[in-house]
Amino acid sequence: MMIATKDLQHLFAQIAEDxxxxxxxxxxxxxxxxxxxxxxxxxxxxxxAAKAVGALDSAQAAPxxxxxxxxxxxxxxxxxxxxPLYATAFMxxxxxxxxxxxxxxxxxxxxxxxxxxxxxxxxKAEPGEKTMVDAWKPAADAALEAWQSGTPxxxxxxxxxxSARQGCEATRDMTAAKGRASRLGDRVIGHIDPGAAxxxxxITAMAKFTRHRDG
Ligand code: ADP
Ligand code: MG
Numbered sequence: 001m002m003i004a005t006k007d008l009q010h011l012f013a014q015i016a017e018d019x020x021x022x023x024x025x026x027x028x029x030x031x032x033x034x035x036x037x038x039x040x041x042x043x044x045x046x047x048x049a050a051k052a053v054g055a056l057d058s059a060q061a062a063p064x065x066x067x068x069x070x071x072x073x074x075x076x077x078x079x080x081x082x083x084p085l086y087a088t089a090f091m092x093x094x095x096x097x098x099x100x101x102x103x104x105x106x107x108x109x110x111x112x113x114x115x116x117x118x119x120x121x122x123x124k125a126e127p128g129e130k131t132m133v134d135a136w137k138p139a140a141d142a143a144l145e146a147w148q149s150g151t152p153x154x155x156x157x158x159x160x161x162x163s164a165r166q167g168c169e170a171t172r173d174m175t176a177a178k179g180r181a182s183r184l185g186d187r188v189i190g191h192i193d194p195g196a197a198x199x200x201x202x203i204t205a206m207a208k209f210t211r212h213r214d215g
Contacts, residue, residue: 002102005058008066015205016050029194033181038194041080048077063103067094085119092118105153116140129177132195139164139203157207164203168196
């Protein structure tokens with residue numbers, strides 16, 4: 001079954017709902033090793049993205065326009081460093097979906113992988129530097145690897161979700177090499193990275209989306 005603009009509108013609405021439910025928790029995580037605004041930033045960004053995407057005419061707008069609209073809305077709504085990171089992620093997903101009227105499972109998986117790559121290139125963070133890359137990169141790698149060996153999309157995303165959770169949990173033992181937390185040295189050890197935690201929420205929403213499509 002193909003993924004159409006209407007489906008992507010539902011996905012963005014779901015992401016906004018799930019991030020909103022975690023807003024205070026994400027702020028608490030950021031309060032421990034940053035400036036405490038990560039939940040507010042992600043909530044504002046995802047809400048703006050869902051609203052802008054929801055306003056598109058699904059009969060007229062192609063998937064690439066959905067992602068590009070989300071990118072612009074997210075960037076405009078967020079002043080924190082997560083703003084340009086997710087704007088880049090959505091732009092890259094838009095580029096991956098270019099010229100498609102609807103997305104195949106392969107297109108969707110590649111859009112997902114492009115998001116991870118975009119975040120990594122925009123922020124120039126490597127795995128192990130206690131950022132959202134520690135959730136995004138293992139998730140994308142796991143999904144791509146599973147997909148290339150013939151695994152159906154929902155199971156690929158199940159693996160992505162699991163890898164993201166493990167990656168996020170692993171940030172607890174890391175010192176930070178990027179972002180605000182990098183100024184705190186060893187004091188950040190024992191705390192998970194807020195950006196990795198919000199990445200888990202988004203990847204989990206995407207996994208849920210792929211499961212529900214296939215019933
Ligand atoms: P700010 O630090 O500007 O307040 P947020 O609180 O919205 O921004 O986001 C903080 C999160 O951004 C961090 O937890 C980390 O995951 C992520 N982050 C910061 N810098 C980078 C980077 N260079 N690459 C990837 N992720 C980053
Ligand atoms: Mg912050």
